[in-house]
Amino acid sequence: PAVAPKPPISRALPFEAIPRSSPNAWVNLYQFWRTNSFPNFHHIMQKNFQNLGPIYRETLGTYDSVHLLLPRDAAVLFQSEGIFPRRMGINSWIAHRTLRNHKCGVFLLNGEDWRSDRLILNKEVISPVGTRKFLPFLNTVAEDFAESIHRLIRKNARRSLTVDLHRDLFRFTLEASSYALYGQRLGLLDENPNPESQHFIDTVETMLRTTLPLLFLPPGVMRWVNNKLWRDHMEAWDAIFKHADKCIQNIYQEFCLGQPRKYSGIMAELLLQEEMPLDSIKANMTELTAGSVDTTAMPLLFTLFELARNPQVQTALREEVKAAAVSSRELSKVMNDMPLLKGAIKETLRLYPVGITVQRYPMRDVVLQNYCVPAGTLCQVGLYAMGRSPEVFRDPERYDPSRWTGKEDSSFKALAFGFGSRQCIGRRLAEAEMTLFLMHILRNFKIDTVSKADLKTVYGFILMPEKPPLLTFRPID
Numbered sequence: 099p100a101v102a103p104k105p106p107i108s109r110a111l112p113f114e115a116i117p118r119s120s121p122n123a124w125v126n127l128y129q130f131w132r133t134n135s136f137p138n139f140h141h142i143m144q145k146n147f148q149n150l151g152p153i154y155r156e157t158l159g160t161y162d163s164v165h166l167l168l169p170r171d172a173a174v175l176f177q178s179e180g181i182f183p184r185r186m187g188i189n190s191w192i193a194h195r196t197l198r199n200h201k202c203g204v205f206l207l208n209g210e211d212w213r214s215d216r217l218i219l220n221k222e223v224i225s226p227v228g229t230r231k232f233l234p235f236l237n238t239v240a241e242d243f244a245e246s247i248h249r250l251i252r253k254n255a256r257r258s259l260t261v262d263l264h265r266d267l268f269r270f271t272l273e274a275s276s277y278a279l280y281g282q283r284l285g286l287l288d289e290n291p292n293p294e295s296q297h298f299i300d301t302v303e304t305m306l307r308t309t310l311p312l313l314f315l316p317p318g319v320m321r322w323v324n325n326k327l328w329r330d331h332m333e334a335w336d337a338i339f340k341h342a343d344k345c346i347q348n349i350y351q352e353f354c355l356g357q358p359r360k361y362s363g364i365m366a367e368l369l370l371q372e373e374m375p376l377d378s379i380k381a382n383m384t385e386l387t388a389g390s391v392d393t394t395a396m397p398l399l400f401t402l403f404e405l406a407r408n409p410q411v412q413t414a415l416r417e418e419v420k421a422a423a424v425s426s427r428e429l430s431k432v433m434n435d436m437p438l439l440k441g442a443i444k445e446t447l448r449l450y451p452v453g454i455t456v457q458r459y460p461m462r463d464v465v466l467q468n469y470c471v472p473a474g475t476l477c478q479v480g481l482y483a484m485g486r487s488p489e490v491f492r493d494p495e496r497y498d499p500s501r502w503t504g505k506e507d508s509s510f511k512a513l514a515f516g517f518g519s520r521q522c523i524g525r526r527l528a529e530a531e532m533t534l535f536l537m538h539i540l541r542n543f544k545i546d547t548v549s550k551a552d553l554k555t556v557y558g559f560i561l562m563p564e565k566p567p568l569l570t571f572r573p574i575d
């Protein structure tokens with residue numbers, strides 16, 4: 099086929115002409131530290147787009163990045179990512195792996211190493227065939243969670259439960275993901291949850307919290323700038339690896355004693371296939387286990403809050419869920435019969451994108467907003483700002499799942515899981531967990547909240563509410 103003519107780069111404005119958020123990188127970094135701006139990173143980006151336009155350049159210490167707001171610029175960026183897409187590395191995570199001589203999982207790998215692990219994992223973790231195998235496991239845990247709420251309500255004389263659910267949601271996502279990954283129940287939904295698994299959840303939170311301040315510091319510097327922060331970070335990582343290693347060891351032990359006849363989770367499939375060395379399986383299983391807790395729990399909390407303060411949306415979803423359940427029993431068919439519920443999840447991730455940006459280094463020079471951006475420049479799509487931009491979404495503040503079910507073109511507007519071959523590998527696991535969880539909750543309870551005011555959000559490497567909302571659950575007879 100004839101090669102499309104390259105856009106006339108010569109007419110584009112030079113890279114140096116891109117508007118900048120501040121003149122000096124080190125002054126900017128100092129300001130960020132002094133004013134503790136990291137938790138507000140998403141709001142700062144939004145304000146920069148409002149002041150500087152749909153493209154601007156941010157330098158923070160050694161970090162130098164072009165920020166993009168519009169879907170069409172995201173499209174150009176992703177079309178230049180090549181076959182080994184790359185995002186910003188996390189120096190403190192890589193420093194830990196090097197220090198402890200651990201292998202990296204797909205999140206931290208790049209190039210051929212990334213691609214060979216990713217292609218093997220895709221079959222079990224994100225492919226439709228792989229997803230269909232672990233769906234029933236997630237459904238069982240979602241049913242158990244709804245039952246655990248009924249159990250709490252039966253304890254109350256008032257036939258309702260008003261609760262800050264965020265710790266229970268972390269237990270749900272870890273219980274569900276661990277069952278799909280290891281084929282094993284942790285017992286986190288029991289009356290007195292397993293303390294060791296609870297400790298793992300707290301460790302993942304500590305690790306994520308201590309990642310943020312270290313994110314923009316060059317590796318050599320970070321351990322001297324704040325030694326306690328560095329030590330807490332390393333200790334959290336060591337605890338995460340210890341927990342994951344225990345899960346992996348006892349599956350491996352059982353596996354050596356006799357191969358399972360029926361499907362018993364993602365890790366067993368990886369062992370059966372013998373395509374990936376054990377230390378690579380361990381590195382990837384650690385990422386999948388630790389990466390499955392906060393990332394999925396937070397969007398569930400935001401969704402429950404939005405359904406509580408938008409009762410008409412909640413009712414419409416409940417009707418859809420009830421109709422879907424009646425028509426077909428097969429799980430993947432039921433899930434395909436709930437377009438409005440899928441829209442609600444997209445709506446939550448539009449307003450509360452867990453990762454707040456998607457980053458890439460283009461493999462060739464690109465023209466973005468008529469500026470010439472050289473190959474290898476760090477470029478980020480500001481998901482939080484895009485999701486709330488009136489240029490991209492009509493009436494952006496409105497929580498309206500039906501905006502995703504119409505004929506309207508939504509290409510490059512739903513980027514919360516990233517894009518292309520390097521998109522979130524946990525996407526199907528997260529989507530299934532959230533869909534099944536919400537399906538059982540909507541079937542069993544009415545959700546209410548006293549405060550209808552917008553939730554303030556903070557960025558702690560994961561986007562989360564500043565204060566978790568109080569939610570009231572009333573059983574539907």
Ligand SMILES: C[C@@H](NS(C)(=O)=O)c1cncc(N2C(=O)c3ccc(Cl)cc3C2(C)C)c1
Nearest residue numbers: 205384385386388389393452453522559560
């Ligand atoms: C929040 C968002 N950031 S992102 C990737 O968009 O910049 C994100 C999305 N999906 C997964 C994650 N993970 C974690 O939370 C996590 C914890 C511990 C480990 Cl060993 C590995 C991870 C990963 C990177 C899988 C994080």
